[in-house]
Amino acid sequence: MKKLFFTGLLALAILSTEAQVKTPQASPAAKVEQVVGLANVQIDYSRPGAKGRTVYGDLVPYGKNWRTGANANTTISFDQDIKVNGKELKKGKYAIYTTPKADSWDVIFYTSTDNWGLPENWDETKVALRTTVKPETLMKPVESFTLSINNLTNDSASLDLAWERTIVSVPFTVPTNEVAMASIEKALAGPSYGDYFSAAQYFYQINKDLDKALTWVNKAIELVPSGSETPFWYLRLKSLIQAKSGDKKGAIASAKASLDGAKKAGNADYEKMNKDSIAEWSK
Template sequence: MKKFYAIIHLLVLLLAAGSLVQAQIVLPDLSPFSTITQKIGFNEVRIEYSRPSVRGRVIFGELVPYNKIWRSGANQSTKMFIREELTIQDQYKLVPGTYAIYTIPGKEEWTIIFNRDAWLWGNFAYNEGSDAIRIKVKPQQLKEQVETFTIDFANVCSSCAEVELKWDYTKVSFRISSSIDDKVMEDIKKFTTNPEGRIAGEYYLSAKYYLDTDRDLKQAMEWIDKALKLAPGAYWMTHTKAEIYAKMGNYREAIETAQLSIKEAREKNDEDYVRINEMEIAKWKAVKKEIK
């Protein structure tokens, strides 16, 4: 009988322990973790950070003191991962790797720090000797409050972007860019000097890059003509040819070529390109009229 009661007692204890485990309360994080990623040229930039909220507090100057290191978020240090060399503010180079982003907020000026010790909790063990880059930026006053600390990418172009840090009524930002020109020019050279690689799309991309980067327009025209010879009726290529004419200052040819692009686009039921060409024609006609 004693053995029976001992077994019952043990079962009761086990059930009670199980109930305690099940009764554990899990609360959401007050500063949720977030990740943002942006393609910059051929580079991929990822930022991981935690997002505290204002919750009625005075942020800069009190919760986040001026002139002291801040983790740029909450919990672990904010991290930036880059796969290829990245340029900061058009002058400072960061090699591929992972960096902690620390800041020193100030009323008139902020210091933004890229530190090689990326896996620290907050800024408690921050070591200035591990800094890769320090830059100075001016804070901007926001008209509307940002309740939850936010980092995002703005003003994104094919090879650049602004990284913005916003919280409460304050915003700071810095420019990041990734070199694409050397790689693209190397690829263009390989293609255009290879007699076996005559592909319409490659001629088109070569011409488009020369157009977009203000290079030799005569060479761009030669390549777009070769592309169209290999792919007649490719209205997007015809449109690029019109753009090259316009950049050369030959608006009559630009308008005529854009009109051809409209005809080709309509045959393929692409009304978007019809509208694009129509807008360009209106713009070029206005410029042509001013020149006269």
């Protein structure tokens, strides 16, 4: 009887697992990823359908805040500071809310993005930016609510919201020139001390051309900004390269300098490593 009972439980568990019903979402999730100039823009949202209903002024009332989509927050993220309709917006992730009206729309970028729809308690201090744009009438209806990035140039685009026979375009600009010029100036200025350190560390790790690794770590130390302490881990790497190259005397001198820096920084790990190395190389 006990065996039959457990067999029945097992069969019930299997049936329960297999009986999970899968159906399509009423408002399917969607993602938009777009590069604008040198900025990455990502939108995550859900797409309700009109399904024969009058949308604006009925399903979505005029004059009231709207979740701008369905389900969880519609979000947009930028990896650079941008300007929306001429207003500054810091890089980051925002929920998009709107206030549709017959002749104008307010588009709101809200810093809290973990709400289901509208926030339970609206907090005006979380409004990072609010801008007003004019809606336009579409010749052909759009069945599913659609967000897209259009009108791309090297330094601008528009965030477009389209549904039923209405489209709203929110222009924004990205700092392509500033980012490109900074990149050009950095490249023309040559590698940074961090670049030289990374290159030296890699060559040391793979045991390749230790003379070049030593040249690079020395260059990294040389390029440390005036008035700044030479990082003790730079000196540690130099000592290791010298020791592996057979220069025990130079390695000990570098390790002692690294040890002094580690003591000032209170880094016990590097203190121990340097002391152990000095003892080993002094034999």
